[in-house]
Amino acid sequence: MLKKLLKKLNRIPGSKLHEKLDDEEAVRRQVTALFGILSSIYGPDKLVLRAGKLDALSLMRSSSVEERIIALQRIVFENPTIEERPTPERIPEILNDVEEAIANFLARKTVEEDLExxxxxxxxxKHEDYIKEIRTQLVKEQSGPxxxxxxxxxxxxxKLDSVKLSKSTYERVRPQQMxxxxxxxxxxxxLMSKLASPFPQHILIYGPPGVGKTTAARIALQEAAKLASTPFAEEAPFVEVDGTTLRWDPRDITNPLLGSVHDPIYQGARRDLADTAIPEPKLGLVTDAHGGILFIDEIGELDPVLQNKLLKVLEDKRVRFESPYYDPEDPNVPKYIQKLFEEGAPADFILIGATTRDPSEINPALRSRCAEIYFEPLVPQQVEEIVAGAADRLQVSLEQSVAKTIAKYTIEGRKAVNLLSDAHGLAVYRAGGTAEESVTIVQADIEEVLRMNRLVPYVQDKEQDAEPAEVGKIHGLGVAGFLGSTIEIEAVAYPADEAGKGRLRFNDTAGSMAKDSVFNAAAVLRRITGLDVQDFDIHVNVVGGGRIDGxxxxxxxxxxxxSAMLSKPIPQDVAITGEISIQGKVKSVGGVFEKIFGARQAGMTRVLVPYDNRRDVPSDLEGIEVHLIKTIDEVVGLVFEERLEQVAAS
Incomplete structure (x- = not known):
């Protein structure tokens, strides 16, 4: 309606600015039209009341155009003191001002009405949303979510939870006591000494897979919690996480290990918090482990940046949260969120990290904060004990040769238990599927499992070797990770067709450092035997084509x-490791501890290691004799039981 009045105002005769009105009738019509617009704006009754308050009622009803113009001025400008009669020259200007005031009023009124x-x-x-929310709340209160x-x-x-096929075999046979x-x-x-202290230490456990690192840590906490000397409560948590699967966002949008902040815009905090733009911190595993142990398996695979963040938590014993959306002055922030942002979340725990990596590959900063424990590789006799114990907990009987057969095909306790579980399944199936009856696992069951898994013996049976000693064949020792093994090295030597023009060959796949060892050996052999290796065609081979790193x-x-040059047989129950210098000295090497265990697993009865590695020799060895050697003279004396002076003279 107001827009129509504006259009009507623009159509009033003579209503343009500075338009001169010579025709008195036109002025009269214009004044009448303006009063009509005012009547439309205020209404007839309210216009009369307004005119009465402004002493303009009699002037408005007057037959004089001048008096009616004065009435217009008083009503429009709300000024009852206007009394000056307009002269004919000023009438157009006055009416123009009145029109402008009415137009402004109408325009303002239009905007106000649209806004309103x-x-x-x-x-x-909002009212409808509020009513809807109230109704939803009432429904929830009556019927729940x-x-x-x-x-x-x-x-x-x-229904899915009620269906359980069986308890995991591994859960059933897993050790429950240390x-x-x-x-x-x-x-x-x-492990127990470091957790039983009043001041328990963070720990790094090194060792091959399947030897009980995780189980030992879990049981150690249970045992330590029973001691009065430790700070662990009986219900102390044991939080286990796999470092290989632990993922996080570098922007800390999500971090299951340390915790993160769910911002209200991008991630969506709880609805009631998001509606008020309040970020919500989410606690991580380090807080779940507060007062207990956080066990990270394969900690060496953890992201390096995340490792550094974890070190900061170990120092502070708290996790700090930050968010640009957090306003400490906001009265709507709940107390728990305010406490988390201002004080952080508690994270006072003991870290136990397990890894199959070499210690040199672990973050030095992490190693410096942790005590280090080494789990040893298992030997066949120990694997047999694990199989026997698992069979007892599984409540099955074993044929006498089953445990020994399994021990030949693996050195991992977990793998041994899995093989036993597969054989148990075969035995139950063979018995007709009656699980309640006593089940006996026989040799045929385990043999079938080994065939199905395409397994080959991990430990060769040295008792079946046809020759106790062979010319040109010897067992070296290698190590990969925490697992030592024997390396078969063989050599043949024939007189050269022409003296001084012999050839020395070596398989290149074994590596350049192994080839250097061959040339060092040639120099040493000339000194200790008096023979020139160039008078022979010599071929050295690493059986299996394995690469020798070092x-x-x-x-x-x-x-x-x-042995090949002098046709002297080497006992095949002896294994040797060590670097040879061109002066015939035996230098120290790495991995001696693991190599000795590898030699014992391979059925060796003697092993020769460098004298400088004497501190790496285990103190509780059984079934194998370790000799410390300094020079090649000692090696020949131990292996062939003769002195090099006699060899050179012959």
């Missing part, structure tokens, strides 16, 4: 060539 209309619409929407669809899904989950963990006596004592096969290569 939108405000009313918005208020109506469930409906037919959610209840159906819940029932489906309940003494059930086989072959790690020293490591178990070390000079540790130097002594073994020297002895193999020596």
């Amino acid at each position: 209309k939108r405000v009313n619409e918005r208020m109506q929407e 469930e409906n037919a669809q959610t209840l159906k899904k819940y029932a489906q989950l309940e 003494e059930q963990i086989i072959g790690q006596e020293q490591a178990k004592r070390s 000079p540790s096969a130097g002594v073994a290569i020297t002895l193999a060539i020596y």
Whole structure:
């Protein structure tokens, strides 16, 4: 309506600015039209009341155009003191001012009405939303958060939970007490001593897979919690996480290990918090482990940046949260969120990290904060004990040869238990599927499992070797990770067709450092035998084409060539490791501890290691004799039981 009045105002005769009105009738019509617009704006009754308040009622009803113009001025400008009669020259200007005032009023009124209309619409929407929310809340209060669809899904989950095929075999046979963990006596004592203290230490556990690192840590906490000397409560948590699967966002949008902040815009905090733009911190595993142990398996695979963040938590014993959306002055922030942002979340725990990596590959900063424990590789006898114990907990009987057969095909306790579980399944199936009856696992069951898994013996049976000693063949020692093994090295030597023009060949796939060991051996052999290797065609081979990373096969290569040149057989129950210098000295090498265990697993009865590695020799060895050697003279004396002076003279 106001817009129509504006259009009507623009159509009033003579209403343009500075338009001169010569026709008195036109002025009269214009004044009448203006009063008509005012009547439309205020209404006839209200216009009369307004005119009465402004002493303009009699002037408005006057037949004089001048008096009616004065009435217009008083009503429009709300000024009852206007009395000056307008002169004919000023009438157009006065009417123009009146029109402008009415137009401004109408325009303002139009905007106000549009704004009021939108405000009313918005208020109506909010009112409807509020009514809807109240209704929803009332429904929830009466019926709860469930409906037919959610209840159906819940029932489906309940039905799935009720179906259980069986308890995991590994869960059933897993050790429940520390003494059930086989072959790690020293490591178990070390682990308990570090947790039983009033000031427990962070720990790094090194060792091959499947030897009981995780189980030992879990049982150690249970045992330590029973002691009055430790700060662990009986219900102290043991939180286990796999470092290989632990993922996080560098922007800290998500961090399951340390915790993160769910911002209200991007991630969506709880709805009631998001509506008020309040970020919500989410606690991580380090807080779940507060007061207990956080066990990270394969900690060496953890992201380096995340490792550094974890070190900061170990120092502070708290996790700090930050968010640009957090306003400490906001009165709507709940107390727990305010406490988390201002004080952080508690994270006072003991870290136990397990890894199959070499210690040199672990973050030095992490190593400096942790005590280090080494779990040893298992030998066949220990694997047999693990199989026997698992069979007892599984409540099955074993044929006498089953445990020994399994021990030939693996050195991992976990793998041994898995093989036993497969054989148990075969035995149950063979018995007709009656699980309640006593089941006996026979040799045929385990043989079939080994065939199905395409396994080959991990430990060769040395008792079946046809020759106790062979010319030009010797067992060196290697190590990969925490697992030692024997390396067969063989050599042949024939007189050259022409003296001084012999050839020395070596398989290149074994590596350049192993080839250097061959040339070092040639120099040493000339000195100790008096023979020129160039008078022979010599071929050295690493059986299986394995790559030798390092000079540790130097002594073994020297002895193999020596045996081939002089046709002296080497006992096949002896294994050797050590670097050879061109002066015939035996230098120290790495991995001696693991190599000795590898030699014992391979059925060796004697092993020769450098004298400088004497501190790496285990103190509780059984079934193998270790000799410390300094020079090639000592090696020849121990292997062939003769002196080099006699050899050179012959």
